[in-house]
Amino acid sequence: MDTPIVINNLTKKFGDVIAVNNVSLRIEPHTFLTLLGPSGCGKTTLLRCISGLEDPDEGEIYIGDTLIYSHAKGISVPPGQRELGMVFQNYALWPHMTVYKNMTFALEIQKLPKAEMDKRVKESLEEVKMSGYENRYPREMSGGQQQRIALARMLAYRPKVFLMDEPLSNLDARLRMDMRTELKRLHHISDATTVYVTHDQLEAMTMSTNIAVMKEGVIQQMDTPDMIYHYPANLFVADFIGNPKINLLKGWVSSEDVVDLGKFNIPAYTHRKTGDVVAAFRPEDITIHTEPVEGGVEFSAYSVQPSGADTTITYSPGSTGCAVPRFAARRSSRPSTTWVPSGAPGLSLIMSFGTLGDSAAIRVLAKATRGSEAANESAACL
Amino acid sequence: MTVTSIEPKDNKEKWLARLRRFFRWLTSPHVVLSIIMVAVMFYLVIIPLYRMVVTTITVADVDLRAIRGAEVGDFTWYHWVRMLTGKIGKLMTYQPAMHSIVVALGATFLALAVGGLMAWLVCRTDIPGRDTIHMLAQVPYIMPSWTIAMAWLVLFKNQKSGGTMGLLEFITGAPTPDWLAYGPIPIIVSSGLHYYTFFFLFIAAALLSIDSSLEEAGELAGAGRWRIMRKITFPLVIPAIASGFIMTFSKAMGTFGGPNVLGVPVRYYTLSTMLRSNSSIGNYGDAFVTAIVLILFAMVTVMLNQKIVGTRKSYETIGGRGFMSKKTKLRNFKPIIVAIVVIFQFIIAVLPLVLLVYSTFMLRDGKWTLDNFTLAHWIGKGDLSINSGEPGILLNHKVWLGAWNSVRLSILTALFTALFGVVLGYAIVKGRGTWLSKIVEQMSFIPYVIPGIAFGAVYIAMFTKPVGPIPALYGTFALLVVVSVAKHLPFSARSGVSAMMQVSKELEEAAMLAGASPWRRFARIVFPLTSTGFVSGFLLTFITTMRELSLIILLVTPTTAVLASMTMRYIENGNDQQANAVIILLIVLVLIGNFIISRFRGGSLKKGLGL
Numbered sequence: 001m002d003t004p005i006v007i008n009n010l011t012k013k014f015g016d017v018i019a020v021n022n023v024s025l026r027i028e029p030h031t032f033l034t035l036l037g038p039s040g041c042g043k044t045t046l047l048r049c050i051s052g053l054e055d056p057d058e059g060e061i062y063i064g065d066t067l068i069y070s071h072a073k074g075i076s077v078p079p080g081q082r083e084l085g086m087v088f089q090n091y092a093l094w095p096h097m098t099v100y101k102n103m104t105f106a107l108e109i110q111k112l113p114k115a116e117m118d119k120r121v122k123e124s125l126e127e128v129k130m131s132g133y134e135n136r137y138p139r140e141m142s143g144g145q146q147q148r149i150a151l152a153r154m155l156a157y158r159p160k161v162f163l164m165d166e167p168l169s170n171l172d173a174r175l176r177m178d179m180r181t182e183l184k185r186l187h188h189i190s191d192a193t194t195v196y197v198t199h200d201q202l203e204a205m206t207m208s209t210n211i212a213v214m215k216e217g218v219i220q221q222m223d224t225p226d227m228i229y230h231y232p233a234n235l236f237v238a239d240f241i242g243n244p245k246i247n248l249l250k251g252w253v254s255s256e257d258v259v260d261l262g263k264f265n266i267p268a269y270t271h272r273k274t275g276d277v278v279a280a281f282r283p284e285d286i287t288i289h290t291e292p293v294e295g296g297v298e299f300s301a302y303s304v305q306p307s308g309a310d311t312t313i314t315y316s317p318g319s320t321g322c323a324v325p326r327f328a329a330r331r332s333s334r335p336s337t338t339w340v341p342s343g344a345p346g347l348s349l350i351m352s353f354g355t356l357g358d359s360a361a362i363r364v365l366a367k368a369t370r371g372s373e374a375a376n377e378s379a380a381c382l
Numbered sequence: 383m384t385v386t387s388i389e390p391k392d393n394k395e396k397w398l399a400r401l402r403r404f405f406r407w408l409t410s411p412h413v414v415l416s417i418i419m420v421a422v423m424f425y426l427v428i429i430p431l432y433r434m435v436v437t438t439i440t441v442a443d444v445d446l447r448a449i450r451g452a453e454v455g456d457f458t459w460y461h462w463v464r465m466l467t468g469k470i471g472k473l474m475t476y477q478p479a480m481h482s483i484v485v486a487l488g489a490t491f492l493a494l495a496v497g498g499l500m501a502w503l504v505c506r507t508d509i510p511g512r513d514t515i516h517m518l519a520q521v522p523y524i525m526p527s528w529t530i531a532m533a534w535l536v537l538f539k540n541q542k543s544g545g546t547m548g549l550l551e552f553i554t555g556a557p558t559p560d561w562l563a564y565g566p567i568p569i570i571v572s573s574g575l576h577y578y579t580f581f582f583l584f585i586a587a588a589l590l591s592i593d594s595s596l597e598e599a600g601e602l603a604g605a606g607r608w609r610i611m612r613k614i615t616f617p618l619v620i621p622a623i624a625s626g627f628i629m630t631f632s633k634a635m636g637t638f639g640g641p642n643v644l645g646v647p648v649r650y651y652t653l654s655t656m657l658r659s660n661s662s663i664g665n666y667g668d669a670f671v672t673a674i675v676l677i678l679f680a681m682v683t684v685m686l687n688q689k690i691v692g693t694r695k696s697y698e699t700i701g702g703r704g705f706m707s708k709k710t711k712l713r714n715f716k717p718i719i720v721a722i723v724v725i726f727q728f729i730i731a732v733l734p735l736v737l738l739v740y741s742t743f744m745l746r747d748g749k750w751t752l753d754n755f756t757l758a759h760w761i762g763k764g765d766l767s768i769n770s771g772e773p774g775i776l777l778n779h780k781v782w783l784g785a786w787n788s789v790r791l792s793i794l795t796a797l798f799t800a801l802f803g804v805v806l807g808y809a810i811v812k813g814r815g816t817w818l819s820k821i822v823e824q825m826s827f828i829p830y831v832i833p834g835i836a837f838g839a840v841y842i843a844m845f846t847k848p849v850g851p852i853p854a855l856y857g858t859f860a861l862l863v864v865v866s867v868a869k870h871l872p873f874s875a876r877s878g879v880s881a882m883m884q885v886s887k888e889l890e891e892a893a894m895l896a897g898a899s900p901w902r903r904f905a906r907i908v909f910p911l912t913s914t915g916f917v918s919g920f921l922l923t924f925i926t927t928m929r930e931l932s933l934i935i936l937l938v939t940p941t942t943a944v945l946a947s948m949t950m951r952y953i954e955n956g957n958d959q960q961a962n963a964v965i966i967l968l969i970v971l972v973l974i975g976n977f978i979i980s981r982f983r984g985g986s987l988k989k990g991l992g993l
Contacts, residue, residue: 014815053891055406073395074402080897092888096910105906106896157896 002029003064003160003193005050010059012045012217019045020056021217027210032187032194033222034204037214038240043197044165046214050195051086051163052079063161080109084161085154089169091146093138099125099149100134103156124152127186144175151186162187162194168203180206201241205229213237238280244312249279264297266353283312286353295353411900412812415805416822422802423825426868430844431828437843438462438670445667461667474656474668475675482652482679485569485641486634492574493630494623497581503723505589508709509716515723516586521731523579524976525969526929526946528639530572532965533734535643535958536741538563545956546748549737553750564648573640575730577633581626588622589615607710628687632680636833638932643953653679654835654932661839661936670843673836684831735969742963759963775963780940781948785967787859788928788944792975795866796923799874800916802867807878808908812887826875829868834932841865842936859942862934866927873923881915882908918979925975929968945971 005027012020019042027033035043048054050061052068055076061069063084068077093102100121107117125131128148138146147167154162167183168176184207187194198204204211205225212222213236221233232238238246253270254260259279266279289296302314407413441449441456449460465475500519503509522530539548540558551558561567592615600610641652651659653676660669712719741747745756756762757774764773775781806826813819829837841864845855855861885908893903931946938947945968952961 051895053894070399071403072399074399074406076403076406078897079891079894082895084895086892086895088888088892090886090888092886092892094889094892094907094911105893105898109897109902 004029006062008060012056018217030191032209034196034208034211036204041214042217043214047197085157085159086163087150087167089166091150098135103153106157120156124155128152162192164196251279252276412809416809416818427828430840434670434840434843465671478651478653478656486631488570489574489634490630493578494581497578501582501585518727518731519582522576527576530734531640531643533737534572536737565650568644569640577630584622584626588619632683638835673839676836680833681831738962759959784943784945784948792924792927794863795927796920798867799870799923800920803874803878806875807882811882826871830872838933838936857939877919881912885911921979
C-alpha cells in the first residue's frame with residue numbers, strides 16, 4: 001500500500017484558539033510518523049482533521065491521490081470513505097458488542113461475505129495474539145487486552161492508513177513497553193502509513209520512523225528520531241526532547257569554534273564570528289573525571305541521582321557567584337568503572353566537553369528563538 | 383506526487399464551494415435534529431406564548447359590551463388596565479398574587495425545615511432505621527400533590543363551610559375553626575408536607591457528598607460542633623438548599639389542587655385558582671393577564687436563582703468522596719426523636735390515605751360511626767340519594783374512561799418525552815459549543831419557568847382555532863398529550879443530555895470511521911448504549927403525568943377527563959367521598975407505576991430529579 005498523506009496549509013480554529021496553524025507536511029508511504037508535543041499543541045486536532053472527525057477551516061488534505069478535504073473546493077470526504085483506521089486513546093470498543101461483532105461492524109457495512117469476515121477476524125486476532133477471544137465482551141478483558149482488540153479491529157478493516165491517538169496512555173508502564181514493541185512490529189508487518197499522536201517522547205523515539213514536533217499548532221521540526229535528538233531545529237525542540245533534559249546555557253561566541261560561557265569555554269562549531277548564543281548539550285555528552293584532565297572544569301555536584309543504568313549529576317552554581325546555571329551531566333554507573341557516585345552533594349568533580357573532532361555534541365542555537373523558557377531561565381542567571 | 387494548493391478560479395467556484403460547505407453542515411445529523419427540534423419547540427412554546435400575549439391585547443366577542451365602539455380583533459389595553467388597576471385589579475390580581483406568595487413561601491419554608499431536619503437526622507446522626515425513613519420520606523411526593531389537602535378536609539372540615547362534619551368536629555362536637563379548616567394555613571401545611579421530599583433529597587445528597595475531611599479539618603482547628611455546622615457544613619449545602627428552594631417555590635406558586643380544595647370554598651384565591659375561574663367563564667383576556675403575571679413571577683424566581691446560586695454552584699464539585707463523617711450521637715434523646723420521626727412520617731404518609739379510604743366507606747358524609755358503613759361509593763348501583771345518582775366508582779364507566787385516559791395520556795406523554803429526550807440529547811451533546819446547540823438547550827428550558835396552570839392557559843390561546851396545518855385541538859385528547867409533552871421538554875433535554883454524556887463520543891466516531899450511516903450509528907451504537915436511561919426516563923414521566931393536575935385542568939372536557947381532573951370535578955360538585963375514592967384509585971395506579979420503576983432501577987426517585 002503506497003499511500004502518502006499530503007497536507008497543505010491546514011488551519012483549524014476553535015473559536016479564537018488556533019489549534020492547527022497553517023500546517024503543511026508530506027507523510028511518505030510506509031512511514032510511522034509521530035506527532036509529538038505538549039498537551040494543547042494541536043497534534044490530536046491535526047490527526048482528527050486527517051480522519052475527518054474534525055472539519056478544518058483552511059487548506060487541503062490528500063490521502064494517496066485522492067483529495068479528501070479542500071476548503072477552497074468545499075470538499076470533505078466522510079470519515080468512513082477515507083479508508084483509514086483509527087485506534088482511540090480509550091479504545092472506543094463498543095461495550096455492548098462481542099469482540100467478533102466489534103471487528104465485523106465495519107465489514108458488514110462493506111458487505112463482505114461471512115467467510116471472508118471470519119477469515120479477517122481470525123487473522124487479525126492472531127496478529128495481536130488474541131486468538132480465541134471472539135466471544136468476549138470488552139468489559140471481560142483487561143486494559144491491555146482491550147487495547148489489542150482495538151488494534152485488531154483496525155487491522156480487520158485493512159485500512160490504507162493507520163491513525164493512533166495516544167493509544168498507550170491508558171496502560172500501565174509495563175504494558176506500555178510491551179505494546180510499543182507490538183505496535184512497531186505490526187507497523188513493520190503491515191507496512192501501512194501510520195500517524196501516531198503522543199506526548200510521550202520515549203514512545204515517539206522508540207517507534208517512529210519520523211517525528212513531527214508540534215507547538216502551538218505549528219510543526220517545529222519534522223525529521224527522523226536521531227536527527228530530532230541530535231540536531232534539534234530550535235530551542236523548543238531541544239528542550240522538549242530528551243530525559244534528563246538537555247543543558248541550555250547562554251553564552252557568546254568568542255571565535256568560530258569556541259563558546260564562552262563565562263566561567264569556562266566549550267568547543268563547538270558556531271558557524272559565526274560573534275554574538276550571543278545558547279549552547280545546547282546533552283548530559284551524556286559530558287565526560288566526568290575524578291582526576292584533573294586537560295581542558296577539564298572543576299565543579300561541585302548539587303545532587304547525584306543514580307538510576308541503575310546511569311547516574312545523573314546536577315551541577316549548580318555555588319554561593320560564590322552565578323556564573324553558569326544548574327545543569328546536568330550523566331554517566332554510566334557501572335560498578336567496575338573507577339568512579340562510583342556517592343550521592344553526596346558538594347562532591348568535587350571534573351568535567352570535560354570533548355573536542356571539536358570527536359563528536360558534534362554541542363549545538364549552538366540562535367538566541368531568543370521563540371518560546372524557550374529554559375534559555376530565558378539561563379538568561380536570568382547570567 | 384506533487385500537489386499545489388488549488389486556488390478557486392472565479393467567483394462561481396467560490397460560491398459552489400461555499401454552497402457545498404453549507405450543505406455539509408446542514409446535513410450533519412446533529413444539525414438536522416437541532417433544526418427539527420427548534421421548529422417543533424418554536425411551535426410548541428414560542429407561538430403559544432405569543433398568541434397568549436396577543437389575546438390579552440385584542441378585543442374578543444365577550445369584550446364588545448365592555449368596550450364601546452370596538453370591533454373584534456382591535457388592539458386594546460382593556461384587559462391589562464382592568465386587571466391591574468382599581469378594585470378589580472386588587473381583587474383579581476394583587477390579592478391572589480399576595481396569596482400565592484404567602485402560600486408558596488410558607489410551604490417552601492415548611493418544606494425546608496422539615497426536609498432539612500430529616501436529612502440531617504438521616505445523614506448525620508446515629509438514628510436507627512435510616513433506610514425506612516428514607517423510603518417513607520418519598521411517599522408524600524409520589525402521591526398527587528393535593529392528596530394531603532383532600533385528607534385535610536376529611537379531618538378538619540366544618541359544617542359551616544363544608545356542609546358536613548370532619549372527623550375532628552365529630553369527635554369534639556365543636557365546629558373546627560375556619561382558619562384551621564380552610565385558607566392559607568391548611569394550604570401551606572398540606573403543600574409544604576408534599577414538597578418536603580425535594581429538600582430532603584437535595585440536602586441529603588449534599589450532606590453525603592461533603593468530604594468529611596473538610597469538617598475534620600475544622601475540628602482539628604479547634605472549632606466546636608456548632609461552629610463547624612455554621613461555618614463549614616452549612617455554606618457547603620447552601621447550593622442544595624437554594625435549588626430546592628427555587629424548585630419548591632415555583633412549583634408551589636403554580637400549584638392548583640391544594641388551593642382549589644382548601645382555598646376556593648372560602649374565596650381565598652391564588653393566582654392559579656383565579657386563572658381557572660376566569661378561563662372557565664371564557665374570559666380569556668383576563669385569564670391570560672393572570673397567567674402572564676404568574677409566568678413573570680416564576681421567571682423572576684428562576685433568574686434570582688441563577689444570580690444568587692449560579693456562582694456558588696461550584697461548591698458542588700468539591701466533595702464527592704462520600705466518606706462517612708462522624709455521626710452525632712443522639713444519646714438519651716434517641717427514643718424520643720425516633721418516636722417523633724415515626725409519628726410524623728405516619729401522619730403525613732399513612733394517615734391521609736387511611737382517612738381518605740375511611741371516608742369512602744361512609745354512607746352519609748361526616749357520620750363516623752360503624753353503622754354508617756357502606757360500599758356504595760365503590761360498587762353502588764347508583765342511587766339518587768348519594769352522589770347525584772352516579773354509581774360507585776368501580777362500576778362507573780366515566781371513572782373507567784378517566785382511568786383509561788390517565789393511563790393512555792401517561793403512556794403517550796412518556797413515549798414522546800423519551801423520543802424527544804433522545805433527539806434533544808443527541809442534538810445538544812453532539813453540537814456542544816455551537817450556537818445551534820445553545821439555542822436548542824435554552825429553548826427546551828423555557829417550559830421549566832412557566833408554571834403548569836399557566837402553561838395550560840397558553841395552550842388554550844394556541845389551539846382554540848386551527849393554526850397552519852394543525853386543526854383546532856381544543857377539547858381533544860391530543861391537546862392533553864401535546865401540552866404534557868411540551869411541559870416535559872426540559873426534563874427530556876436534561877435526561878437526554880445526561881444519557882448521551884454517558885456514551886463517550888469516540889464510540890460513535892469509531893462507527894463513523896467504519897463507514898456507518900447516521901441511522902446505523904444511532905440504531906446500532908448510540909441507542910443501545912443510552913436505552914436504559916431512556917427507559918427510566920419513560921417510567922418517571924409516566925408517573926408524573928399520571929398525577930399531573932395543574933397543567934391540564936384548563937384543557938380537559940368531560941370526554942377527555944383524567945382521574946386527576948375528576949377528583950377536582952367531584953369535589954367541586956360536593957361529592958367529596960366520590961372524589962376521595964377516585965384519588966385512591968389514582969394513587970393505586972401511581973403506586974403500581976412506582977413499583978415497576980423501583981423494580982427496574984432500585985427504587986430511586988433521586989435520579990429522576992437529576993441528583
